[in-house]
Amino acid sequence: AGFLAWRGTLSDRLEPMQVSWGYHKSGRPLDEPDEFGSTPRTRYLEFEGTRDPAPWLSIPTAIDFQSRIGWSNIRQRMRELSDYARQKLTALGLTEATPRNPKMRGSLTAFELPLQGKKQAQVLRDEIWKHRIEIPIVERPDRLLIRVSGHFYNQEEEIDALAAILPAAIAVASQS
Secondary structure, three states: OOOOOOOHHHHHHOOOOOOOOOOOOOOOOOOOOOOOOOOHHHHHHHOOOOOOOHHHHHHHHHHHHHHHHOHHHHHHHHHHHHHHHHHHHHOOOOEEOOOOOHHHOOOEEEEEEOOOHHHHHHHHHHHHHOOOOOOOEEEOOOOEEEEEEOOOOOOHHHHHHHHHHHHHHHHHHHOO
């Protein structure tokens, strides 16, 4: 579940990933409610047909949970995990692709892979998945990246498991 908050001045620049059958241009102001309490903006950005209320109902509990942990504790934990991933994967010879400056980075850390192309990317994904590790292999025109998440709910043991199998997985992929 997730939600998006934005400054009102940027509203006209938001585009939905999909527009379902509920949206039609009404000519009404974007935020004027209709007879059902919806607005043209809401229908444009949110209307998907059948709606699953579970994410809407779970967000307050998730916010409360994270508030109890403490936002500064969460940010600190994310920094620790990001630093840990950087240490473990650079020790394997991978180059960081995200900034080293802590003020310019978040919990996601990307590393350049010594591989190229879609075929090697897919072989690497398959090799990593054999160990039931799911991780993004990002295909860029000039290189492949592996992106490690250091969100507060991740563990050092998960990064260790990736670091343990990654050299062999890269070796297999490089021969494809």
